Amino acid sequence: MSLERLSAGLAREVASMQAEGRAKAPERVIVDYLPPQGSRGPRYRLAGSDLDYIRMNSNSYLSLSHHPDVIAAADAATHRFGAGPGAVRFIDGTFQAHVDLEERIAGFTGRPAAKIFNSAYTTNLGVALALQNDRTFWIGDELNHNCIIRAMRIARVPSANKAIFKHNDMAGLQRCLDAIPATGIDRVVVIFDGVFSMRGDYAPIHTIHQILAPYRDRFYEGLVTIVDDSHGIGAYGDTGRGTEEICGQRADILVGTFGKAFGVNGGFVSASPEVIEAVRQKAQLPDHDQHGPGPRLPGDGLG
Numbered sequence: 001m002s003l004e005r006l007s008a009g010l011a012r013e014v015a016s017m018q019a020e021g022r023a024k025a026p027e028r029v030i031v032d033y034l035p036p037q038g039s040r041g042p043r044y045r046l047a048g049s050d051l052d053y054i055r056m057n058s059n060s061y062l063s064l065s066h067h068p069d070v071i072a073a074a075d076a077a078t079h080r081f082g083a084g085p086g087a088v089r090f091i092d093g094t095f096q097a098h099v100d101l102e103e104r105i106a107g108f109t110g111r112p113a114a115k116i117f118n119s120a121y122t123t124n125l126g127v128a129l130a131l132q133n134d135r136t137f138w139i140g141d142e143l144n145h146n147c148i149i150r151a152m153r154i155a156r157v158p159s160a161n162k163a164i165f166k167h168n169d170m171a172g173l174q175r176c177l178d179a180i181p182a183t184g185i186d187r188v189v190v191i192f193d194g195v196f197s198m199r200g201d202y203a204p205i206h207t208i209h210q211i212l213a214p215y216r217d218r219f220y221e222g223l224v225t226i227v228d229d230s231h232g233i234g235a236y237g238d239t240g241r242g243t244e245e246i247c248g249q250r251a252d253i254l255v256g257t258f259g260k261a262f263g264v265n266g267g268f269v270s271a272s273p274e275v276i277e278a279v280r281q282k283a284q285l286p287d288h289d290q291h292g293p294g295p296r297l298p299g300d301g302l303g
């Protein structure tokens with residue numbers, strides 16, 4: 001069997017991850033959900049145990065994942081359109097429900113346009129790929145979510161074209177702005193989490209805008225902010241508009257997830273129609289980053 005030696009090699013790699021304390025814990029399998037009863041909240045059953053558990057590590061902050069209206073809407077959409085789209089968006093996989101959701105989320109977040117993805121992770125990747133070119137300079141908070149950091153790497157942002165400031169350190173942000181090369185940069189993007197996942201504090205968007213103000217006109221294509229408010233959107237602020245609502249100011253571009261307060265799955269970006277169209281067009285690796293033109297294989301181009 002050709003997999004035998006590969007399997008043994010991979011098992012050795014995983015064993016050394018375990019020895020170094022870098023391996024993930026075994027998966028706990030949820031086998032049942034027990035709805036709230038009276039004053040007792042929901043409980044979960046785990047494989048291999050007879051106990052009922054309170055779940056403290058769920059991001060479904062408002063329990064919308066079990067809300068009857070959400071379940072009924074998912075049910076109705078499935079009965080109308082099927083359990084899957086049968087194609088990617090750009091090959092006739094766009095359904096009215098996608099378009100409706102994009103309009104609703106654009107309206108909810110106060111922007112003219114939005115695009116949905118299958119996660120906030122891939123949304124950040126799509127946005128990074130869309131905005132990155134060799135004249136883009138990126139500035140980020142050191143505690144930005146891992147997927148923003150990965151997105152920068154996958155979008156091949158060179159180290160000379162990025163700067164990182166200490167968490168929520170506005171003097172540090174100012175130093176990053178001052179360090180932008182005097183020539184060769186047309187657009188600057190400042191990217192940060194809204195509510196930071198590891199700490200629960202949030203980016204002071206209003207203060208960030210004040211710091212950026214004197215720099216805004218220095219670059220041919222401007223200086224813009226992106227907030228990834230995956231933890232804040234839906235859950236934070238009087239109307240659930242997240243960190244922007246708390247700070248009383250919006251970023252230029254908003255990224256969020258549907259996988260936390262909204263209780264389902266997926267991600268979105270809200271911005272101008274031009275940014276959203278650029279994301280739709282450019283949310284893929286540039287050709288030179290794929291495997292080159294190479295020989296075409298049967299099935300190439302089908303998705």
Ligand SMILES: Cc1ncc(COP(=O)(O)O)c(C=O)c1O
Pocket residue numbers: 118119120121122145147193194197228229230231257258259266267
């Ligand atoms: C700031 C931030 N962005 C993105 C994500 C990933 O969201 P998703 O599960 O939709 O990919 C998380 C998840 O914890 C997050 O905290």
